[in-house]
Amino acid sequence: AQSVTQLDSHVSVSEGTPVLLRCNYSSSYSPSLFWYVQHPNKGLQLLLKYTSAATLVKGINGFEAEFKKSETSFHLTKPSAHMSDAAEYFCVVRGHNYGQNFVFGPGTRLSVLP
């Protein structure tokens, strides 16, 4: 079975400073990992995904994440926050066995201060 922990329910940063959103996972098998962003009253948009290729994954809007198997982590980072980055971010894990569902983390709300 898989599970996802997002250690921070709310992160607040100043515009132009780095962003770090933490995600730890548990999976019985080699997982696929995703980060999605959700703006208020909007659907989810895929930022990036890891599917057993390169451990450092680059996504859209300057975000990237590094898969660290030894730490069972997949933290999301961005060098410089923009006001438009303020949203809810979800880390998602899925095992590679057929029929395994996508499991969502509880989400981290990112606030960007001017």
Added chain:
Amino acid sequence: GAVVSQHPSWVICKSGTSVKIECRSLDFQATTMFWYRQFPKQSLMLMATSNEGSKATYEQGVEKDKFLINHASLTLSTLTVTSAHPEDSSFYICSAIRGEGFSEQFFGPGTRLTVL
């Protein structure tokens, strides 16, 4: 890219009525679609997995007679909330998997249901 649409985007209904929400994959065939429910300021909770041509698989605690799912074609799945009550008010989101790879799911924009 792969686009998933939902209709309606927003619906208000009276208690006791039924509401149908459509989920369509616009530019690809989706053998599997998922239905999620999201309460305010909470994460997505998987309600059911919908496979084309077969019965949906419901998650524990989800009433299959209340949340009817039909995946009649490779591009359309519907969720019908029967005899809706105020506690069914929520944001319902569908997603679809393209092909057999299961490597990524594409999300619809969501449907906000308000039951008066």
